[in-house]
Amino acid sequence: MKEEIIIAGFGGQGVLSMGKILAYSGLMQGQEVSWLPSYGPEQRGGTANATVILSDERISSPVLNSFDTAIVLNQPSLERFECKVKPGGTLIFDGNGFHKFPTRTDINVYRIDATEYAYANNASKTMNMIILGGLLKVRPIVKVENVLKGLKKSLPERHHHLLDMNEKAIHIGMDLIRKIN
């Protein structure tokens, strides 16, 4: 198994953290993992992205130009990465603030309105976990129990009381995601 993923959105939406949690989850199930953030000026106010690879075999290049799965959380990221999804791959987007929508028909397109849900339910801090839940519903690449193990590992102990909230967010995301093509 090898899954090459790009997660992209505005700085502050939690894309880098979501990628980290995925990487930690892969680590928990004994996989090879790499997490490559955009650390350039785009992280400072513009779009941010993280490339995450989970693989049963050793990873050659952590730098990729095409992806099995793209998760895009803003318009510029959709425009940049829709074309980089491999045929037959998966595109997940949060439609908040979008005026143009995915057009490709050779990939599986899913919509998850996590931002809208998060604002309506005062859950903006777990917005990225809702989206991660959506991803795991349609691409069960890591087990939820390993995500929680990974979270426990990556979060300082003073934040461990938030683990339940994050688990709930994953399940909300699993219910919220829907296929649109």
Add this chain to the structure above:
Amino acid sequence: MSTEKKHNTEEVRLMKGNEAIAHAAIRCGCDGYFGYPITPQSEIMETLMDLEPWNTTGMVVLQAESETASINMVYGAAGCGKKAMTSSSSPGVSLMQEGISYMVGAELPCVIVNVMRGGPGLGTIQPSQADYFQTVKGGGHGDYKLITLAPASVQEMADFMVKSFDLAFKYRTPVMILADGIIGQMMEKVVLPPFTPRWTEEEIREQTPWATLGKTPDRKPNVINSLRLEAADMEKLNLVLQSRYREIEQKEVLFEEFECADADYIIVAFGITARICQKTVELARQKGIKAGLIRPITLYPFPTAQIKEYADKVKGMISVEMSAGQMIEDVRLAVNGKVPVEFYGRMGGIVPSPEEVLEALENKLIG
């Protein structure tokens, strides 16, 4: 890649290359880190400050007022036989060149980590490999060489930290770890090296009889100096250095091959670019192109003999770098005109993709 180790008692962790450097420095018994923050390597000092090794191993971590001050603090500590290090990124390492040359002149060991970013000038903060010439051909003045290790994974960031101090003290020379923004910033699995205690005063006396530790009645005073006003003395030092470099060239070459045995075309690349090119080799082989990869791990000493050997077996080579073409000169010297050596590179912080390297290989070598 090649140096992946499994220490049974150590857990597998996930961390950034910069963090791995910091953890490994503490674990290998480093006595002092002196540095000044600069992207993309600031996590090295941040992690050290966070780990507070002065409370555990007694290692000093100090933010100097500049890179010039950092390297001179390293000089001072090294003169006392201490394991001292600094780290920076390209513009900061330029500022250190005088200090590096002085340390070579004073025959002092230290480790310098350069997490390269795009230049020239203050440049960009994105990854680059354009400091190859500066590092390998002597960025400071005088006839000297820096042993240079080029890690290609987070694991190697940790492993090379340990290895660099060993080499630095073995040959009484500064050693450079030449990484780039990607290796510094990306997270991968890593098994950290085991804890080695810092040298005691007794061990320092034993290991570094040249260090200035206070004169004892049984020996002449040790002097740490890079100034020799007598030309004959200066030449004598140069001869010592040169004979050391010949020994280093004999004994310390490290490189890695990937799919080279039956290759028609060989890519030569170091650091993160070698990882990218490994994927290129996979893509090429899927298309029926017999490509292979040679990754110099030590950039000085360069694996000249090994590359030369392949020049008789392949149709051509291509050097792929995040620069305008620097290592290619050493590849061409090794190949010595036997087969064409082409170049592909991106500059200023742009990272080539495996696909564009494959396209370059097809266009430039296969035609």
